[in-house]
Amino acid sequence: MHFSFVEKLGLSVLIGAWLVYGTNFLGSTLVSVTPHAPAMQVAAKEAAGDAGSAAAAAPVDIMPLIAAADPAEGQKVFGKCKACHNADKGGANQVGPNLWNVVGGPHAHSATFTYSSVIAGMHDKTWSYEELNAFLTSPKTYAPGTKMTFAGLSKPQDRAAVIAFLRGQSDSPLPLP
Ligand code: HEC
Known part of the structure; x- marks a missing residue:
């Protein structure tokens, strides 16, 4: 199968746009998830009754x-x-x-x-x-x-x-x- 130059150009623009969109989507998904992680850890520690670590972090x-x-x-x-x-x-x-x-x-x-x-x-x-x-x-x-x-x-x-x-x-x- 042969593609003309214009077709190849069109195709690569399409793939490029696709990659940018995909990366953006992935990126925003990952970033929007991160802020929840510490909260979840804190919740987990509280649930486990881990008061010691909070005391250690606070200045004496x-x-x-x-x-x-x-x-x-x-x-x-x-x-x-x-x-x-x-x-x-x-x-x-x-x-x-x-x-x-x-x-x-x-x-x-x-x-x-x-x-x-x-x-x-x-x-x-x-x-x-x-x-x-x-x-x-x-x-x-x-x-x-x-x-x-x-x-x-x-x-x-x-x-x-x-x-x-x-x-x-x-x-x-x-x-x-
Ligand atoms: C290995 C040697 C060494 C040990 C061990 C050491 N010091 Fe020092 N200390 C120094 C030196 C040298 C200075 C001067 C610091 C400078 O000029 O940066 C100093 C400075 C100080 C100062 C500030 C003095 C001033 O006039 O401003 C204090 C307070 C002090 N030391 C307390 C202690 C205490 C308490 C300990 C033990 C828990 C201790 N040092 C252990 C060497 C030592």
Whole structure:
């Protein structure tokens, strides 16, 4: 069978139009289905009584944990920090700065330590309980490029305890939340 040039052209335009229509149709079908998927998953989880995953996704309110924390427990957690930090009054800087007076003080609070530019650049911010909690959760997420090569404390209780301990390592401890 022989097709003329015009017939071939007509045929390919037809096939082309067909493909475009088909792809569009498929695309819109797929896209319109996607928004329902998470809702279905949530519904399924609720049906299964999975409350834990929702709690894990929500940010932790660190304040009540700090108020209830035992500084003595925090001193134990501080064992993980001791490789780099001293927290005594007048203690020397080590790999990291001395941490006396850090809670409630400015970022880069030590005048004698050479900070990374990212922490030095935050000098007008205060090490509040919330800021310390965020930093200690993941130092490099909080301050990309920080010299503190420490993965972070994943347990909120550990962060609360070490913050409660550091709070006491100060000439004028910040009021408890
Ligand atoms: C591997 C060494 C290392 C470990 C372990 C470490 N740090 Fe650090 N830390 C540093 C360094 C270095 C800096 C300075 C960061 C910069 O300049 O970017 C720092 C900075 C800090 C700061 C900010 C000080 C300021 O003056 O702004 C706090 C607070 C802090 N560390 C707390 C802790 C706590 C609490 C732990 C333990 C849970 C800990 N660090 C573990 C090395 C360490």
